[in-house]
Amino acid sequence: MNLNKMYGLFLRHFYLIKSSLPRVLDLIYWPTIQIILWGFISKFFTIYSSYYNNTLGVILTCAILYDILFRSSISFNMLFLEEIWSRNFTNLFIAPIKLKEIITSLIFTALIRTLIGLVPAIILTSPLFGVSILKLGFPLLVLFLSLYIFGITLGLFVSSGLIRFGPSFENIAWSSLFLLAPLGCIYYPIEILPNFFQTIAKGLPLVYIFDETRNILLNSSVNYENIKQAYLLNFIYLVFGIGLFYLSFLKARVKGTLINMGE
Amino acid sequence: MVNPLEIINLSKAYDAKEAVKNISFKLRQNEIIGILGPNGCGKTTTIGMILGLLKPTKGKILINGIEIESQRVDLLNKLNFISPYIELPKKLTVKQNLEVYGRLYDVKKLKLQIDYLCEKLRLYEFINKITGELSSGQKNRVSLAKSIINDPTVLLLDEPTASLDPETGDFVRSFLEEYQREKKTSILLASHNMSEVERLCSSVLMMNKGAIIDQGTPSELIKKHGRKNMEEVFLKLTRETI
Numbered sequence: 001m002n003l004n005k006m007y008g009l010f011l012r013h014f015y016l017i018k019s020s021l022p023r024v025l026d027l028i029y030w031p032t033i034q035i036i037l038w039g040f041i042s043k044f045f046t047i048y049s050s051y052y053n054n055t056l057g058v059i060l061t062c063a064i065l066y067d068i069l070f071r072s073s074i075s076f077n078m079l080f081l082e083e084i085w086s087r088n089f090t091n092l093f094i095a096p097i098k099l100k101e102i103i104t105s106l107i108f109t110a111l112i113r114t115l116i117g118l119v120p121a122i123i124l125t126s127p128l129f130g131v132s133i134l135k136l137g138f139p140l141l142v143l144f145l146s147l148y149i150f151g152i153t154l155g156l157f158v159s160s161g162l163i164r165f166g167p168s169f170e171n172i173a174w175s176s177l178f179l180l181a182p183l184g185c186i187y188y189p190i191e192i193l194p195n196f197f198q199t200i201a202k203g204l205p206l207v208y209i210f211d212e213t214r215n216i217l218l219n220s221s222v223n224y225e226n227i228k229q230a231y232l233l234n235f236i237y238l239v240f241g242i243g244l245f246y247l248s249f250l251k252a253r254v255k256g257t258l259i260n261m262g263e
Numbered sequence: 264m265v266n267p268l269e270i271i272n273l274s275k276a277y278d279a280k281e282a283v284k285n286i287s288f289k290l291r292q293n294e295i296i297g298i299l300g301p302n303g304c305g306k307t308t309t310i311g312m313i314l315g316l317l318k319p320t321k322g323k324i325l326i327n328g329i330e331i332e333s334q335r336v337d338l339l340n341k342l343n344f345i346s347p348y349i350e351l352p353k354k355l356t357v358k359q360n361l362e363v364y365g366r367l368y369d370v371k372k373l374k375l376q377i378d379y380l381c382e383k384l385r386l387y388e389f390i391n392k393i394t395g396e397l398s399s400g401q402k403n404r405v406s407l408a409k410s411i412i413n414d415p416t417v418l419l420l421d422e423p424t425a426s427l428d429p430e431t432g433d434f435v436r437s438f439l440e441e442y443q444r445e446k447k448t449s450i451l452l453a454s455h456n457m458s459e460v461e462r463l464c465s466s467v468l469m470m471n472k473g474a475i476i477d478q479g480t481p482s483e484l485i486k487k488h489g490r491k492n493m494e495e496v497f498l499k500l501t502r503e504t505i
Binding site: 002004005007008009011012015016019020082083086087088089090091092093094095096097098250253254255256258259 | 277307308311314315316317318336337338339340342343344346348349350351352353354355356359362363364365366367368369393409
């Protein structure tokens, strides 16, 4: 792995963000709106629901954590879409950079983009709603990392589609996360789902991550079984995602998608 | 001596359609070969395979004697490419683009190389400008700078002067002649500009329907086909094979 090349690819996106205030505002805008919206909804539940009584912040904390997943995945996809929109895709793939260097560089760049978007929103929740995600303590780091890995994995799946099928796959990039949201049991326990969907949901790390978040907030204890299960599933999906990315690249070379990208 | 580029029995098929049919040629050091042919004749597919963007169905591509399929990424360090159909990131400044690509090609002494390119291609006047805001001629010079940032052994040019005004087109051609003399680079030029091909190329491959239908120096081809210039040779050969 060549650090200079990976840094070069990072710079390509860093310069883009740095030079454009609208892009920075766009990164911050959606997480902030999402968190304000769910802040008010959770405040409503706090006042009127006995289930969430004295647990102000459960929904808001879950909303923030879901946004980590959403932002990391979208950030990874955006890095590919930017290349397609600027008709620079070919230049990238004829440069002597290995696929693993591209993946590593984009994982790091997506982290920076995610943090730019989320940190201001997280800071806002304290004065607005008296909720601080930092109350989760050390497990926050574990949960953040787990969500970030799954977000990147979803990004790898969608980017594989973009490489293989070209810009026509773009709409899937936007809708993929909305598909998973109901099954991820972000705002409710898995028992709410019908039996059939429960079976599918158990195959997603999201269920264990959000279940554990609620457990920590409601019971002030950590169930490491949930965390272990989430990481195990994350590992399986990540390996599969990387494999799919390589396979898509090979298929694109056979089918000629890389040469017609952007058209 | 090993050739910088050697193509051996190269074919590419998409399902039943054969885009390139069993072509072979060599590009020697310090040589410029032109590929001519009508749209859809297989020029871009051939270049795509040389750049590793396409996997050949059959045949070999050797860069400095090494098959590209075996060491694709390492050999891409020895190649570079320019085409009016691909662009550099529009929102980055010229300097940022050159820095990004310099790093992607792992160029040593990058600052010196950027200075050299700015000097040779007259980029200083707009080095800090946003690439997307430049004129076509200026963008072309920046893309040209990107295409030689790694001092490639083999430079692939796909219609490098398309859509340029005559003055800028002439600047680019003169630059390529001077650069090739200085660096001894081997160049493969796909173009529809016959006078450009006559001026720059020591040898020409005529392609149609995925195959090489004739080859030779421009003067040999003109004489062989009893025509006045390469444009007439082009028309004769492409119409004969329709």
